[in-house]
Amino acid sequence: MSMINRKIIFTGPVGAGKTTAIAAISDIKPIATDEYASDMTKSRKPQTTVAMDYGLIRLSDNERVHLYGTPGQERFDFMWDILTKGGIGLILLLDNTRKDPFQDIRFYTNAFRDFIEKQQMVVGVTRMDLQRRPGLPEYRQYLESLSLQAPVFEVDARSHKDITMLLQALLFSLDPGVIN
Amino acid sequence: MLKHSKSGPLKVALLAISPHNRAILEFFFSGAGRNLFRVVAEAEADAFILDFDHPDAKDDWQKREALHKPGVVLSVHQAELPNCIWIPKPLTSRALTDAVDRVYELMASREVTHAPAVQRPVISPTVVELEPPLVKHAEAHFRDLAQPFGVPARTERSAKTLRSLVISLPDEDEVDEAVVPHKASPEPVVPTEVFDPAEADIPLEEIDRPVASVVSQEEAERRWKALCGEQDDVQTVAEVALFTPENYLLASVLEAGRMARDTQQTVYLTLAPQEFVLLMPKQGLAYSTIDTLSEEFRALCNNPVQTGQFALHIPSATELEQLEKQAEGDADALLDLEAFVWVSSLLTARGRLGRGVDIAQKVSLKYWPNLTRLESFPHAMRIAALWNQRPASALDIAKALDIPQRYVFAFHTAANALNLFEMDQNKLKSREKEMPKQENRGFFSRLLKRLLGGGTK
Numbered sequence: 001m002s003m004i005n006r007k008i009i010f011t012g013p014v015g016a017g018k019t020t021a022i023a024a025i026s027d028i029k030p031i032a033t034d035e036y037a038s039d040m041t042k043s044r045k046p047q048t049t050v051a052m053d054y055g056l057i058r059l060s061d062n063e064r065v066h067l068y069g070t071p072g073q074e075r076f077d078f079m080w081d082i083l084t085k086g087g088i089g090l091i092l093l094l095d096n097t098r099k100d101p102f103q104d105i106r107f108y109t110n111a112f113r114d115f116i117e118k119q120q121m122v123v124g125v126t127r128m129d130l131q132r133r134p135g136l137p138e139y140r141q142y143l144e145s146l147s148l149q150a151p152v153f154e155v156d157a158r159s160h161k162d163i164t165m166l167l168q169a170l171l172f173s174l175d176p177g178v179i180n
Numbered sequence: 181m182l183k184h185s186k187s188g189p190l191k192v193a194l195l196a197i198s199p200h201n202r203a204i205l206e207f208f209f210s211g212a213g214r215n216l217f218r219v220v221a222e223a224e225a226d227a228f229i230l231d232f233d234h235p236d237a238k239d240d241w242q243k244r245e246a247l248h249k250p251g252v253v254l255s256v257h258q259a260e261l262p263n264c265i266w267i268p269k270p271l272t273s274r275a276l277t278d279a280v281d282r283v284y285e286l287m288a289s290r291e292v293t294h295a296p297a298v299q300r301p302v303i304s305p306t307v308v309e310l311e312p313p314l315v316k317h318a319e320a321h322f323r324d325l326a327q328p329f330g331v332p333a334r335t336e337r338s339a340k341t342l343r344s345l346v347i348s349l350p351d352e353d354e355v356d357e358a359v360v361p362h363k364a365s366p367e368p369v370v371p372t373e374v375f376d377p378a379e380a381d382i383p384l385e386e387i388d389r390p391v392a393s394v395v396s397q398e399e400a401e402r403r404w405k406a407l408c409g410e411q412d413d414v415q416t417v418a419e420v421a422l423f424t425p426e427n428y429l430l431a432s433v434l435e436a437g438r439m440a441r442d443t444q445q446t447v448y449l450t451l452a453p454q455e456f457v458l459l460m461p462k463q464g465l466a467y468s469t470i471d472t473l474s475e476e477f478r479a480l481c482n483n484p485v486q487t488g489q490f491a492l493h494i495p496s497a498t499e500l501e502q503l504e505k506q507a508e509g510d511a512d513a514l515l516d517l518e519a520f521v522w523v524s525s526l527l528t529a530r531g532r533l534g535r536g537v538d539i540a541q542k543v544s545l546k547y548w549p550n551l552t553r554l555e556s557f558p559h560a561m562r563i564a565a566l567w568n569q570r571p572a573s574a575l576d577i578a579k580a581l582d583i584p585q586r587y588v589f590a591f592h593t594a595a596n597a598l599n600l601f602e603m604d605q606n607k608l609k610s611r612e613k614e615m616p617k618q619e620n621r622g623f624f625s626r627l628l629k630r631l632l633g634g635g636t637k
Contacts (some may be wrong), residue, residue, distance in 0.1 A: 006623065020352050025631070026429070052207065071200055077206040078254070078269035085212035086271050088620065111270065134466040136518070140547040149568065149611075151548035164631045165552045165561075171624045172565035176581070177615040178624040 003062050008167070010053070010069040011112065012093035013104050017126045017157025019053045020091060024163040026055025026067055035110050052083060082099035084115045089170040092123045092150075093138075093157065097131045102142050109148055116148065122156035122170045124162070189218040190280050192252070193225035195244070196237035205229070213273065216280050227252060227283050232259050233269070250286040252279050262433035263290070274438075287449055402559045406478055407523075408590040409531030417539045417575070420589070421532040429481050430528040432490040433457075434597060437521055439492065446500055449492040451480060458503055459517060467507035472555075481527035516553040522594045523555050529593035531586030533574065537596070542571040544611045546602040559583045565593045569616070571608040 008016045022030045022043055031054040053069030062142055084090070092108055094101045105123075109116060125139060134142075139152045151169040155162040189209075194202050209217045217229075228244060230237050232255035239253060241261070251264035259266045265282045267275045395403075411421055425431050432449060440447040440461040447459045457468040470477045496501055507514060533539060545567035551560060562581055566572070574592045578585040595601060602611060 004623070052204070057627070057630065059623075059630055063623070063626065065627060071204075078256075078271050079201060079208075081270060081272040082208040082213065082276065083204060085208065114272075132463045132465065135549050136463075137547075144546075149613075151551075151564070151568075153548075153552040154552055155552055162552045167631055168561050168628060169548070169551070169565070171628055172561050173568070175618060175621055175624055176562055176566035176569055177616065177618065178562075178621055178628060 003064065005064050005066060007066045007068060007087045008089055008091065008170070009087045009115075010067065010091045010093060011080075011108055011111075013095060013098060013108075015098075016093040016095040016104075017124075017155075018093055020157040020168075021091070021124070021146045021155075021163045022053055022055035022067045022069050022148050024158055024160045025057065025167065026054045027058050030055040030067075030069075032069075080111050081114065084112065087115065087117045087119065089174060090115060090121045091166050091170065092121055093155075094123065094125050095127050096125050096134070101125070101134060101139075105139070105142060106146070109143075116150075120170055120173045121148070121150045122173065123150050123152040124157070124166050125152065126155055126157050128154045129156075152171060189215055190283055191220045191224055191226045192217050192229050193222040193227075194219060195228050195230040196234040196240045197229070197231045200235065201231060205216045208273070208276075213276060213549050216276055225249065228289065229254065231255070248290060250290075252283060252285045276416055340391060358486065364545065403473075403555075406530070407555060407557050408528040408586045409529075411586050413578070420539050420575075421539075422535045422537075423532045425528070425536045427484045428528045429490060430524055430597070431522055432485075432492060433521060433524045436492045437517075437597075439494070440517075443494065445494050446503070447492055448495050448499075448503065450490055457520065458507060459520070460507075461517065464517050465514050466517045467503075467510070467514050469513065469519060471513070472515065472520065474524045478527050482530070516550065518550055518598055519554045521597050522549065525594040525597040526557070526590055529590055531590045532593070533589050534593055534596070537592070539575065540573050541603075542573055542576070542605075542608060543592075544568070544571040544602045544608050545595065545600055546611070547600045549598060549600055554594075557587060559587045560591060563588055564595075567591075567595075567615045571602075571612060 009094065010021055012018055019030060019032050038168075055067035055069075057065040057067065059065065063072070068083070068087075070080060090112055090116075094103070094104055098104060109121070123139065123143070125136065136152055136154060143150055143152065151173065153162070153165060153169065155166060157163065194205060196486040197205065206219055209219055218558065222228075227250040228241075229252040230241060232238070232241075233252045241253075241264075244251075245263070251261065253259045253261060253264045253266045254269060254271060255266065256269045258268070263286060265279055265286065267279055329619045409421075414420055425434070429451070434450045436447045436457075436459050437454070440459040444461050446461070449457045449459065451468075451470055457466055457470075459466050468477075470480065517554060545564055548564050548568060549560075551564065559581065563577060566577055566581060572580070574588045575585065581588075592601075602608060
């Protein structure tokens with residue numbers, strides 16, 4: 001029996017909660033970029049580098065959903081097209097306490113434009129408990145000004161329920177006829 | 181997976197690439213791009229890939245020009261170098277696919293003009309001599325390393341490549357001089373085999389996440405009845421149950437919401453003697469002294485109003501200071517402003533449409549409601565998705581999704597209260613999206629069941 005693999009991409013600026021969000025729904029303990037393996041912390045030991053944060057949802061013995069988080073640093077943006085190859089959708093996480101979250105939207109939606117047009121994006125705004133402005137109406141209008149239509153939700157990246165809602169919105173946006 | 185090619189994967193060595201970008205490239209080459217490139221040791225490579233924006237790139241390339249191997253140069257600005265092809269950043273899989281053919285063309289053209297050099301590339305003796313110590317150095321680290329993620333420790337070097345996670349060697353100044361005798365150039369590239377967890381069949385540490393259910397199914401169903409009513413489906417437009425918003429608290433809530441939005445000032449709405457709600461537009465919050473989940477609030481929304489029952493005003497600075505103090509000290513009673521309007525609408529409508537709504541009119545959902553912070557009810561997400569995807573009447577949506585009409589009517593009333601619909605008939609056409617592909621429906625359905633069934637497998 002062949003293994004069926006699908007991929008969902010999480011992106012957003014550093015600190016927006018990508019790794020945490022993956023951890024909230026992953027069946028496994030996520031592997032993070034820049035992670036040091038258990039006994040690698042001493043100097044002169046090689047560092048483990050993985051291309052993306054990684055989590056996994058196992059649907060059955062032969063069906064898996066791989067959750068990939070892009071490295072948060074913007075200097076990796078020139079690689080993002082190849083990172084998303086084969087992905088079914090994009091979760092963009094934004095940190096509402098950042099200086100200019102709209103600039104983040106512009107940056108990430110531009111970087112993933114082709115992928116978003118082919119697939120689907122869902123936006124989760126984190127840390128709204130710490131900073132209420134901008135609010136969701138402003139996010140919606142800003143996305144509209146970029147000619148983008150996407151669900152925008154307030155989320156707590158630690159919350160299984162919230163991240164599950166993002167995924168539900170992604171799947172239903174891709175195919176509203178899906179039966180849950 | 182990307183398809184290529186006449187000649188199989190192109191054997192490449194990666195130069196002047198940061199560990200992360202190297203990991204990302206190798207990740208791609210091990211997955212979707214596995215038919216395009218194979219990362220090998222420098223000596224085995226047919227071509228080099230280098231990040232020309234990396235500070236070491238020019239130096240690295242100069243040291244290898246004499247090898248007459250083609251280079252694939254990644255850079256923001258155009259780079260015209262002999263025996264190289266340029267791929268502009270941002271990098272795309274399409275550009276990488278095309279690059280393979282172009283590299284083979286370069287190799288072929290060199291075969292014509294420099295046949296001996298290409299048929300049997302002359303590897304710099306310096307490179308050949310230098311490689312083993314560095315590889316040994318890497319191997320030594322691997323041997324001593326407790327391999328993460330269940331990769332078994334290795335004792336011998338594979339004939340092909342190192343089976344490993346992508347490893348960045350220690351900084352040059354940290355390298356043990358006993359292992360690497362002299363810093364010489366060019367630096368060889370340690371061959372690696374990328375670790376893509378998705379490709380590996382290895383035991384990863386599993387998480388057992390208990391299912392946390394706050395309310396019972398019975399309680400949830402009771403609440404859904406309060407929010408969406410219990411009406412049966414109707415066959416004709418004339419049979420649709422309607423309500424008159426002006427007869428309920430909802431009218432005052434909407435008026436207060438409008439006032440708050442227009443003035444960007446907090447609005448005070450009296451609900452009952454000593455009971456009130458504050459709508460705070462700047463914070464996007466509402467503070468209600470009556471719990472919106474309570475029977476009292478449900479009754480307030482359900483029962484027709486008496487004249488003068490609800491009053492609203494913009495508090496003075498002094499009054500506002502006191503009210504905000506009260507709200508701060510009662511944080512549990514704060515809720516999202518949209519959530520307050522949403523729940524007020526649902527409890528009032530109970531699955532009915534507002535009088536004045538053109539039931540047959542097609543509308544489109546312009547903006548999704550913030551479903552993570554609003555009270556949910558069955559099918560809300562599917563209704564939002566379909567209505568966002570194509571203009572339709574409420575009856576069309578219920579029919580297309582094959583769900584009870586009351587949920588669609590409830591959604592319509594609540595989303596309308598939040599101004600989330602596009603009503604302008606001239607703009608509807610442009611909002612229509614392509615019909616979704618159904619090829620993934622089975623998979624999506626299984627994933628949804630899994631997500632909604634809780635965190636455990």
